[in-house]
Amino acid sequence: MTGTETKSCFFQFFLCVKCPFVFRGIQPLKQEQTRILEHRHEQADYWVMQLSAPGIGPEVRPGQFIGLQAPRLDNAVLRRPFSVYRADNESVSILYKVVGKGTAAINRLLPGETIDIIGPLGNGFPEATPGLTPVRIGGGYGAAALQLQARTLQKKGTVFFGGRTASDILCADEFKALGWTVEIATEDGSVGSRGLVTDTFDRWLDERSDTDIELFACGPEGMLRAFGDRAVDRDFKAWLSMDRHMACGVGACLTCVIKKNDPEKGWQWARCCKDGPVFESREIAWDE
């Protein structure tokens, strides 16, 4: 949804009905057989995989994701969602962490092998508001979507990374290369300051004279919520990319629903895959 409203509806179900491309502009969803162009180790459990995708690559907006079918994993029925980490006219890349059977199967693939993907999925981040200072908050693989978005911006800003330890901090060098200020906090102090990234951010914010900032965040839910709270308290906008278990990725199955505030009913469901995954902090009805 991310900002645009047509008319209020049950579950936002029919937003895309009259014109299925209303939120996508001219970019329709595609299913594409891709070839692995590169598959390299990034750090710790993180890997980068580049896929040939001349159909999907040029259409991707930052914050969108793809649904990837793990080949050779013959007992899996669901695709795995991954944010787009890089996209160009010929390819898309993902930055992924090996956490379970699907990502382990993907990890065994070699360049030249084929992967079936659908995308681009979701609405991605909204356009950055001119005049506001860009702030980015990332945890773990959340850095992937953020840096793709940062690449599209003229304006430089500050990015805050948080994690348990050094290996959870990704893409810091890329942000530096783009000219951004990078602030890092790890719980064990193995890189950056020791402690929570919220503390680093609070100190930074306290030192500023204004709150003319706009925040885009992607990371674990606890982190997103903490920054969402700050956005409300300190009166700035925070666009949060939410992570939900997904089955279809296209809005059909109603697996990935998330509670959105609703003036009449208290809350109503929105589909993280189709209506999100990015929501403004005020839209989200956090669980008690």
Add this chain to the structure above:
Amino acid sequence: MTGTETKSCFFQFFLCVKCPFVFRGIQPLKQEQTRILEHRHEQADYWVMQLSAPGIGPEVRPGQFIGLQAPRLDNAVLRRPFSVYRADNESVSILYKVVGKGTAAINRLLPGETIDIIGPLGNGFPEATPGLTPVRIGGGYGAAALQLQARTLQKKGTVFFGGRTASDILCADEFKALGWTVEIATEDGSVGSRGLVTDTFDRWLDERSDTDIELFACGPEGMLRAFGDRAVDRDFKAWLSMDRHMACGVGACLTCVIKKNDPEKGWQWARCCKDGPVFESREIAWDE
């Protein structure tokens, strides 16, 4: 069973009870994690795979088989049975044809990858009877078990291969190298004489002055049965290695049963995996 009888029993179930190794001598069944040492194309859909197997390799008798778990085939619950094609102190090899999902999965494996096998399974061929002329009949991958057996013999004989076309004829050169006479018949005449291998064999037999032969055969059931009939008619012994769908491979599940003649009941079941896979033609109660 192959020749040895202890006492008549229901299903031959308790043959191995008092001493589980009675038919195996000192060679117990083993489960072994093997590494692929070599994986090469033989011809058409046939491949040879050599596995490191210092536990099983030295124990194998010709005509025995292994139960191979197709790695990466995460939706399969059953092992696949393959005759041992070569065995030495360090390894076993199989000669296999890609026919379905299991063999296709095996086919994708590379040297260095691991495979879990159990073996040696079944009783294999009995000792060749001294004084009798060895005759071997093979079709398709049946050649694998036969040539391993031929390697253990001093005496040379004649091997007959039959198949639809040239690519179904395997191991002919190996038999020649062992000093055997090789007779080939293919239905399309692409190699050897055109026609059925039974015809070639009948002509050969008619030319002989005696029937002091002993026949070992491994191939499609139709072929085995045709030679089994000849063995009865012409009064020689034919040891037939029977192919049945298998689940456990060790005699536990009663999937692979085959009808054996029984003087009292007409027929009784025997387990192809445990009591076979080799049966003397007279033991088999062929279906109508």
Add this chain to the structure above:
Amino acid sequence: MSDIKPDMSVNIGGLQMKNPVTVASGTFGYGPEYAELVDLNRLGAITVKGICAEPHTGNQTPRTFETRCGMLNAIGLPGPGAKGFIESYGEFLAQYDLPVIVNVWGKRVEEYGRVVEMLSDEPIVSAFEVNVSCPNVKEGGSLYGTDTKSFASVIETVRAKTAKPLIPKLAPNVSDITLFAKTAEDCGADAISIMNSYPAMAINIETRKPELANRSGGLSGPAIKPIAIKLVWEAARAVSIPVIGMGGISCAEDAIEFIIAGASAVAVGTANFTDPSTVIRVIDGIEAYLIRHDIPSIGDLCGTVL
């Protein structure tokens, strides 16, 4: 092999379909969701997500969980209600050459009647699939599907409300599916569909919590196909109304197996998630099979198991 195109069309109790393939309710949304990936005009019909008279919120999350060769779902039938459905999707669906099977449910017998009544005159609605077998709503659902009396009362009630094709969707968790198939036929159903997802559960052994917020859910996907084939085989022989078969279809071969077992049409469910092109591959694959085997019409294959 013949040169003439085989006749793929089927008539499911009055519902005319250009080919025997639809999608399973709840796995394909209401139409727009997959419209960019799948040419809706190719489908024999679309079966939309379960609708009841009023809007419904469904269960809490997590709502699905992947299992080996299958998945659990306990979505809990959220939906916009009968009015909301027509308002939101009526115009969209009318653009296509596509019969619409509306899957309906209710918490009480009268609610089944109400939703069918509300939708029966809508031109966009081609047929009703009556879900008496949802494992994921406490009310009604599962009872109506496993007790022949309650089942009959639901079917009689909806039958009185519409002349459009009526297709009860049977519950799989019964000892004798033929009792329900016959009851459906006796109560005037035009066809039956088999099977809904099977009541099932998964528990996370680290948290000791069920993997679904609803605790249990329904198992679907390739894992259950052999169960579905058996149920379709038994039911199809017991009644003379057509059967729509589903449960684990992920390729044309699976669909053909259902048809040989006795299904007149089939539905692709979970496989839409695995691969959205499945339903098109199934349609093309069935046609190719008919051509390869020189079978002039799909009806000639139905129920031909030996």
Add this chain to the structure above:
Amino acid sequence: MSDIKPDMSVNIGGLQMKNPVTVASGTFGYGPEYAELVDLNRLGAITVKGICAEPHTGNQTPRTFETRCGMLNAIGLPGPGAKGFIESYGEFLAQYDLPVIVNVWGKRVEEYGRVVEMLSDEPIVSAFEVNVSCPNVKEGGSLYGTDTKSFASVIETVRAKTAKPLIPKLAPNVSDITLFAKTAEDCGADAISIMNSYPAMAINIETRKPELANRSGGLSGPAIKPIAIKLVWEAARAVSIPVIGMGGISCAEDAIEFIIAGASAVAVGTANFTDPSTVIRVIDGIEAYLIRHDIPSIGDLCGTVL
């Protein structure tokens, strides 16, 4: 994490097992078959292939067929009969420190009584698992498992013939498993086991013949695990006798899931074919889990689902 070894022993209605793991009937023969690959002394118990009073030949072949994440079987309960079993395997089994659960069946109620009577005094027999749920024999089997009256008459009959632990094995294809669990308890059963393979079918689309000679068979393996977990969970809460859980267990995590759902013991079936070392890995894995989670005894884990 604790240093003391957890207590793995369980008592299943009078049957004392050193750990909660047995094998599923029909997947492990009578003992000798896997004895070269699996150290039988490690098992909590062995459950042997179904035995009836007289020798039985079973079904024609093909008898099994692999499906996605599972298999179908229609072996048809061939076996040496009660006398043949003792003659052939009694001495062999007596060599081990291994309780023997004998799975019994009959074509009629009296036959159930007869096989139990014939075996009850045999010292080698530790307990009876009563198979009222075999999907692959026309007679009795499936009826006894899906009709509470017939079920009760079987259990009462065998109960009268033995004082040894009696464990009815429930059929999964019922709408309400708790009815059968309670009936078992009421008829004096000491425990119940859940589940048998699920009635299912596969058809070869080229020959149009069923893949099994018996046409239909029973589905087992990882595919059905979520169904079994749900049944065990429901049954265990309905009765106070212990439940032996099975259905698709292929690793320690699967077994632990059953135990958390309410099973007091578990059985490994189809996975013996996939990997004969499964049952040992399951035993070791459960113990490791108890140690890792500081759980002093396996009983403390049973039924702890939140």
